[in-house]
Structures are given as C-alpha cells and as structure tokens.
Amino acid sequence: MTAHAVLVSEVETRLSDAGLPPLAWYDVLWALERADGKRLRMSELADLTVLSRSNLTRLVDRLESKGLAKRVRSKEDGRGAYAVVTASGRAMRRRMWTIYSAAIKELFENHIDSDDAASLDSTLRRILNAARA
Amino acid sequence: MTAHAVLVSEVETRLSDAGLPPLAWYDVLWALERADGKRLRMSELADLTVLSRSNLTRLVDRLESKGLAKRVRSKEDGRGAYAVVTASGRAMRRRMWTIYSAAIKELFENHIDSDDAASLDSTLRRILNAARA
DNA sequence: AAATACTAGTTGCAATTGCAATTATATATA
DNA sequence: TATATATAATTGCAATTGCAACTAGTATTT
Numbered sequence: 001m002t003a004h005a006v007l008v009s010e011v012e013t014r015l016s017d018a019g020l021p022p023l024a025w026y027d028v029l030w031a032l033e034r035a036d037g038k039r040l041r042m043s044e045l046a047d048l049t050v051l052s053r054s055n056l057t058r059l060v061d062r063l064e065s066k067g068l069a070k071r072v073r074s075k076e077d078g079r080g081a082y083a084v085v086t087a088s089g090r091a092m093r094r095r096m097w098t099i100y101s102a103a104i105k106e107l108f109e110n111h112i113d114s115d116d117a118a119s120l121d122s123t124l125r126r127i128l129n130a131a132r133a
Numbered sequence: 134m135t136a137h138a139v140l141v142s143e144v145e146t147r148l149s150d151a152g153l154p155p156l157a158w159y160d161v162l163w164a165l166e167r168a169d170g171k172r173l174r175m176s177e178l179a180d181l182t183v184l185s186r187s188n189l190t191r192l193v194d195r196l197e198s199k200g201l202a203k204r205v206r207s208k209e210d211g212r213g214a215y216a217v218v219t220a221s222g223r224a225m226r227r228r229m230w231t232i233y234s235a236a237i238k239e240l241f242e243n244h245i246d247s248d249d250a251a252s253l254d255s256t257l258r259r260i261l262n263a264a265r266a
Numbered sequence: 267a268a269a270t271a272c273t274a275g276t277t278g279c280a281a282t283t284g285c286a287a288t289t290a291t292a293t294a295t296a
Numbered sequence: 297t298a299t300a301t302a303t304a305a306t307t308g309c310a311a312t313t314g315c316a317a318c319t320a321g322t323a324t325t326t
Contacts, residue, residue, distance in 0.1 A: 007264055008134070077304075111260050
C-alpha cells in the first residue's frame with residue numbers, strides 16, 4: 001500500500017508538472033482506444049477503469065468538456081451511451097504516455113529483473129482473479 | 134493498480150459493513166500504537182501514513198472528535214503537537230483488525246505461497262526505496 | 267536585539283468523490 | 297395491454313481531498 005501511494009503520487013506529480021491531466025484520464029482514454037469498435041458503454045468503462053459509475057460519469061463530463069472524448073447515445077438501448085475518444089483525446093493520451101512510460105521505466109523497470117516482474121505479474125493477477133471470483 | 138483498487142475497496146466495504154471506520158483510521162491508530170513513546174508529531178505521522186499534512190490534520194480532527202486520539206502540544210517546540218492514541222482508540226483499532234486481518238487472510242494469504250510472498254515483499258520494498266532515494 | 271528566513275501545523279476554498287435518490291428506458295408479469 | 301420490476305446513467309448533497317495562503321513559533325543573520 002505504501003509503495004502504491006508513493007509511486008502513484010510520483011507519477012501524478014510528473015504529469016502535473018508537465019501540464020498534463022491526472023492518471024485517471026489516461027486510463028479512460030486508453031481503455032477507449034483499445035476497445036473493440038473504439039467505444040465502450042459507460043458501465044463497461046467504469047468496470048474496466050475500476051471507477052464508480054458516478055465518478056466515471058463526471059470524469060467523462062470533464063473529458064468531453066475538453067474535447068478529448070464524447071458520448072454517443074446507443075441505438076440499441078435508449079438508456080445507454082457509448083463513450084468514444086476523439087482525435088485530440090488520442091493525441092493527449094500519447095503525450096501522457098511519454099511521461100507515464102518514462103516514469104514506469106525509471107520507477108519500476110530499472111529495479112526489477114524479468115523473473116521478479118513475471119512473479120509480480122502472476123501473483124497480482126492470481127490475487128485479483130480470486131478477489132473477483 | 135487494478136489489484137490495489139479492487140482489494141482496497143473490498144476491505145473498505147467489509148469495514149463499513151461492520152460499522153467500522155475507513156482503513157486510513159486504522160493506519161493512523163496503528164502508527165501511534167507502534168510508535169516509540171506512543172506518540173508522533175503530526176508531520177511524522179503524515180509521513181508514515183503517506184497522507185498529506187492537511188489531510189492528516191483533518192483525519193486527526195475526526196479521530197479526536199470520536200475520542201480515539203488526542204493532540205498534546207509539544208513542550209520542546211511550541212509550534213508542534215504530538216498525536217496520541219487513547220484507550221478507546223486502541224480498542225477501535227483492535228476491532229478493526231479482526232475485520233482487516235480476516236480480509237488479508239482471505240484475499241491475500243490464501244492465494245500466495247511463502248516464496249511468492251517473500252518475492253512480492255522484497256520487490257515492492259526495493260521499488261519503494263528506490264523511489265524515495 | 268532586531269530583522270529575516272524557516273518550520274509545524276491549520277484553514278479556506280475549489281475540486282473530487284461516494285451514496286442515495288432520480289430520470290428515462292427496457293424487460294417481465296398479471 | 298397495463299403494471300410492476302429492473303437497468304443505464306446522471307444528479308444532489310454531504311464528506312473528503314489538495315493546494316495555496318495563513319498563523320504561530322523557532323532559528324539564523326547582522
């Protein structure tokens with residue numbers, strides 16, 4: 001928990017120092033870029049990013065107000081909406097990635113050999129899957 | 134990051150369902166119980182718990198208002214205060230620990246063998262120390 | 267000793283978050 | 297078909313957080 005707190009706050013500081021938005025924006029933008037059909041329902045996006053629905057609603061509001069994403073009402077389900085990333089959203093994610101990836105390299109990769117990394121990966125996945133089951 | 138989010142929120146849910154306060158309260162209470170002389174300066178406590186100063190100030194306000202901790206002005210330094218845990222603060226921490234420790238067992242220990250645990254521990258410590266250096 | 271710079275902690279304010287209630291639509295039941 | 301039930305997403309409100317400014321005391325410089 002301490003490692004998480006320290007490292008995340010270090011990444012946030014670097015993003016903020018570079019005049020870029022918080023890490024959560026990255027997660028949302030990246031989830032949308034990766035998604036099949038380049039779009040996700042609000043609730044799918046909330047699940048993938050591990051954000052509460054209301055939290056995600058307002059994060060997408062902020063993205064939309066900056067032109068980084070937009071909502072598209074669903075044809076199939078009149079209640080629902082898809083979130084979609086815009087061209088400038090993709091550009092923003094790339095800019096964030098230059099900072100974020102450098103931080104990952106410096107803070108993680110430089111201090112873990114590939115055995116450690118594999119072990120960490122498999123341990124955390126196993127725990128996460130168990131917690132979700 | 135996903136594992137962290139899911140597991141912490143699971144622990145918070147269990148505490149809340151048991152009518153107990155958030156995990157951050159546990160960290161503060163426990164830091165105070167462990168501390169040499171059973172007390173810590175506000176800034177030491179903030180550092181140990183990885184909370185911002187203002188955040189900690191208000192968390193200690195809340196603990197104080199529930200009678201779980203109190204502030205004692207420092208004799209040596211008129212600006213400073215020590216935070217001290219009260220008897221009912223210790224009792225609260227023990228009650229929280231019954232829930233918290235059960236969650237740790239169920240969510241972590243049951244899914245990690247001792248090699249994995251040792252590896253996880255050493256990897257995270259190494260990364261944390263490097264980030265702080 | 268006075269002036270200056272520093273440190274510990276708190277506070278005001280704006281932004282973010284979480285929960286419960288709400289709106290609008292879809293599905294199931296009588 | 298009307299009624300009840302469930303779901304997707306948003307919103308209101310209260311609580312929490314973060315940042316910058318502030319207060320009060322300590323240390324350093326001249």
